[in-house]
Amino acid sequence: MITVIYLARFAEELGLTQEQLSPNFTDSDALLAYLRQRGAPFSEVLAAGKVYKIAVNNIIQHGCAALKDGDSIALLPPVTGG
Numbered sequence: 001m002i003t004v005i006y007l008a009r010f011a012e013e014l015g016l017t018q019e020q021l022s023p024n025f026t027d028s029d030a031l032l033a034y035l036r037q038r039g040a041p042f043s044e045v046l047a048a049g050k051v052y053k054i055a056v057n058n059i060i061q062h063g064c065a066a067l068k069d070g071d072s073i074a075l076l077p078p079v080t081g082g
Contacts, residue, residue, distance in 0.1 A: 002067060004031070005074040010052075013045050023069035028054050031067060051078050 002025070005018045025031040032054075036043045046052070055074040056065045067073065 003072045007076050009077050010075050025067050028065045
């Protein structure tokens with residue numbers, strides 16, 4: 001299983017903080033495509049072109065990242081503050 005963690009406003013908008021998914025995804029792009037195809041609100045929150053970061057096992061990724069069984073994937077919205 002992989003664990004998908006939704007942080008900050010993503011947790012609020014999606015109505016969950018984390019979930020376990022079968023490790024059928026070879027990379028983060030495939031995972032995002034799966035989540036988007038669930039429809040609203042996933043397709044809106046994680047729409048292509050929206051700004052957010054993906055961390056795999058607590059390491060921020062730049063671009064598509066390989067995934068494997070046991071991984072933890074966090075989806076982080078943009079951070080603001082002052």
